[in-house]
Amino acid sequence: MLDVRRLHLLRELHRRGTIAAVAEALTFTASAVSQQLGVLEREAGVPLLERSGRRVVLTPAGRSLVAHADAVLNRLEQAAAELAGARDGVGGPLRIGTFPSGGHTIVPAALAELACRHPALEPMVREIDSARVSDGLRAGELDVALVHDYDFVPASPDTTVEEVPLLEEPMYLVTRAATATTRESDATATATATAPAPAGPGGTLAALATLLGPCAEVPWITARDGTTGHAMAVRACQAAGFQPRIRHQVNNFRTVIALVAAGQGAGFVPEMAAVPSPAGVVLTELPLFRRSKVAFRAGGGAHPAIAAFVAAATAAVDGMLGAGGRSAGSA
Secondary structure (H helix, E strand, C coil), X not given: CCCHHHHHHHHHHXXXXXXXXXXXXXXXXXXXXXXXXXXXXXXXXXXXXXXXXXXXXXXXXXXXXXXXXXXXXXXXXXXXXXXXXCXXXXXEEEEEEECHHHHCCHHHHHHXXXXXXXXXXXXXXXXXXHHHHHHHHHCCCCCEEEEEEECCECCCCCCCXXXXXXXXXXXXXXXXXCCCCCHHHHHHHXXXXXXXXXXXXXXXXXHHHHHHHHHCCCEEEEXXXXXXXXXXXXXXXXXXXXXXXXXXXXXXXXXXXXXXXXXXXXXXXXXXXXXXXXXXXXXXXXXXXXXXXXXXXXXXXXXXXXXXXXXXXXXXXXXXXXXXXXXXXXX
């Protein structure tokens, strides 16, 4: 009989690539992970792993077993959700991950809704980059999370995670209001005086070149390297025909706006962070979008606590729409 805990280790190895990474994520020792995977190979009766330099890769039999592990762990999540639904009321800990701008917009309103409707629930919020959410969910560090993806940085397919769309919002170029005749202020003034972007993929790239091109020599303020926001900013500038000269790296969009207002360069912010428009900067809508979603382990959507958070986050977004947000799926 194959042990489900060892199947979980095999699945994590398939996604993380090294035994050390699996051990760190699941708070095991590397030797313990190796030992358990060795036991799983003996249970399976065929080789599941092979060395490739410093990495361990799965054999065809190992990859096939991971697909079965996905199905097994999905059904276990469904079983846990069904058992939780059989209890009276919604309560207990709920570990919530969020990206920074969702943490000061969607999350507070969602928690207020949960406190009103499910006072026995104990939400615990942790800020995390969207790129790390899947790992956190599979490792059991999170139960549910707000995530997002951007144009130019689509989310990677992941059969271990399910998502519910919440919000689609445009991205804005943030530049300093032209108050001087320096080359930097002239460039930003030119960028913000351009016409609206035409529709279509070709039109999008042409529009980006027109809107971002005048800022090619201006310093840029992006999210930290390794985040989806950083990748979006770099790829958008590259699509416009230049490599951004990055001066500052911060993950808080309000800080990005403050740095732009202080004359430190140009940056990108989503509509969620751009309303209301602050003094001292100019916001130019771009033909780029960010999509926010609620993510949870595959099979867990029917869990009462997760379903309650999805409903509360949806209500929070509905309450934001009057301030300029766009519902998921809208143009």
